[in-house]
Amino acid sequence: MLVNNFFGPDSTGLDAFRIGGDSLLQSNGIEFNTVSKHNRLGGYTAAERNIVSGNRVYGMVYYGNCSYNPVVGNYIGVDVTGNNALPNATGICVDGGSNHNPIVNNVLSGNYSYGIFIVTTGTYYNTMTGNILGLNAAGTDTVPNDAGLLIGGGTKYNTIGGTTPSERNIFSGNRFGGIEIADQGTSFNMISGNYIGTDITGLQARPNLYGISVISECSQNTIDDNVISGNLHYGILLFENADSNIITRNYIGPGADSTTAIGNGTVGVVIWNGCSYNQIGGDGTGNVIAYQDSCGIAVKDNSTLFNTISGNSVYENSLMGIDIFPEGPNTNDAGDSDNGPNELMNYPVISHAAYNSADDMVWVYGTLDTETPENAVIELFTAIPDSTVNHGEGEKYLGRTTCDASGNWMFFGSGITDGMLITATATSVSGSTSEFCENYTVIASVSEYEANFVSVFPNPASDHLYISAPGAALNNVSVFTVDGRKVFEQTGMNENSFEWSFGNELQGGVYVVRILTDDGRVLVSKFDVVK
Structure with a gap:
């Protein structure tokens, strides 16, 4: 057990310990190495806190299959006040097959490079809860790393955050990314319940340059129930053949209260450069994507295919709710034989929408012109008027139906009355979702x-x-x-x-x-x- 020490700072805790006035004394502050187990750095009280700052390379290193070593309640990259940077090169390195290590309630801010990185095959089942990366100890002001967290090199099964407020990490104020998930084989990691781009309240922007990037062939990672708002650029980027990742139940643009507008500076979610089979939302697990300074969701190039966008609440973004490039509303083509991002999937056409006040239900029917219409999924939404385009955005998810072999579909449900606008998306049997269709005004049912x-x-x-x-x-x-x-x-x-x-x-x-x-x-x- 290592408690109440300075690893790297001088005796004041305000500067690094140096020799000859300019050389840092040691490369790494602490190393857990070579199958070490059940050691603890720090604790749950201020008296047990270590200051692990001012080291030439890593503040703390896990290496060599070490496991079950908690790092708890330390300042790593800041001085003894918790307010000023006293940088390591990187705060914590978790590497070399290290597994089942809990990293809890630390301040990992002010480092030159990453607050923490978790990397390489065999580095599995580590957890991060209650940490602050990029802000001061109070969670109110910025003390940036270059990036908060890197998960890469084939690491798997790590959990970042959790389902309770005490498990929430904050990734904010960093010069570049809040979180980066990268590399082939990096899979099955969970990012859940965190604030990414806000202060400790979840209501004030403390921007990273971007929120989360999921890149370089990583797959099957889950980003669920986070606040990803206030960042200078995009909220989430899927890039370079990242596939089969799941993004659900996040606030992307709103604050933690679901209503405060702290949108990201460009797009909420960008899918680009060969990323395929990713899932953005779901029936009952949709994201709220609002207040961006561009479009809500962008699907950008011809090799980006089969991405499903489902059940989300998308509204009050400056441009389109869903934009399948080229920019702006696409035109449906006969037979839907064209190619492009998400197959340039045709959007559905609403033919009729009528509200019956007697049973408070709405009945909608329409058509979908696509190569294989049978079992294509149509999702219905309430729409909000847009001054520039008449395609969505889809603010409230109403439900889903499927097409028959001729492309006909019918929806019967609740949640809307006459005079309101509705819109819809179509998702092909291969998983490609369209833009929102042209809005349609619900009329009163028959006299x-x-x-x-x-x-x-x-x-x-x-x-x-x-x-x-x-x-x-x-x-x-x-x-x-x-x-x-x-x-x-x-x-x-x-x-x-x-x-x-x-x-x-x-x-x-x-x-x-x-x-x-x-x-x-x-x-x-x-x-x-x-x-």
Whole structure:
């Protein structure tokens, strides 16, 4: 156990110990080396704190398969006050197969290069919680490293942060990046619950140049439930063939309270240079991406493919919510045979959206023109008006449905009323998501006269349904599940009544019937099947 020492500073704790007035005494402050285990540097009280600063190379090194050695509550790169830089070259190096080491509640600021790096194959299962990297000990002002954290060289299974406030790390105020994840084989690392670009409150910007970069063929890392806001450039960059990484439930632009606007200086999320199969959000795990000084999400070059953008709340960015380059809204092409970023996936077209006040539900249908439409996913959002383009942004996620083999789709859900705007995205069966489509204004459902004009009964039904429209001819009857899957269609009846005996074809549940008459009227009605 090593507590209450100065490793590198002079006796005042305010400057480095030197020989001859100008040479630092030692290369590294502390080394845990060669399978060392169960040693502790520092502790949970101020009296146990070490000052590990002013060293020529590393403040502290893990090397040689050492494990279970906590580093807790130290100042590494700052002086004894916690306010001024007293730099090591790098604060902590975790290398050489070192594993299962907890790094807790340290100030890792003021270093020339990195606050900490965790690198190489075999360097697994290390944890970082409660640390400050780039700010003073109070978490209020900047004491920058070049970069906060590097995870690279094939390291895996490390956890940065956690699910509670006490596990939160702060990566802010650094000259370049808050966090860098790099290199082939660097996989399965978790970045969770941290503040990246803000002060300790999560409400004031203390910018890094950029928030998180995920680069150089690293894959299958997860960035979840962080605040990534206030940075001078982008929030998150995916670059150089980074693939299959997951970005969920983050505030990218808002503060920790979800409403304070501290947007990043350019784009919220950039996907570029061959990055593929990455997931930005999900059904129930979407990010909030707002207040950027450019677009919310940018997908930039022709080799960047199959990236899924799903379930996010995207709003009040200066430019487009989702921009699939070239910049600005793309034009759908017939058959969707063109190539480009994310396959230049065509966006869906909304044909009709009607709100029924009786059951507080909205019914939307439309089409998707793409090479393989069957099972392509359509996601619906409320939209906010934009003064420059009429494509999104999608502020509130409403839900999803899928297309049939002809590209037709239907959505039945709640969360919107007449007069509001909606927009949608399409995601191909290979995972490429489109831009937001053109906004569409929801109208009130059919008038009371029209609703009475067409009868659908019995409701609930058990094995048959009867539809009657006196004075008009039925042209089309379609029945859908509530998630948009078409289960029945009859066309060209040219009669004012129709009976459908479905027997055991339908399971118990809620269904939607769409009725088109020969004079162009549309009725949508919900009915229950009880078995």
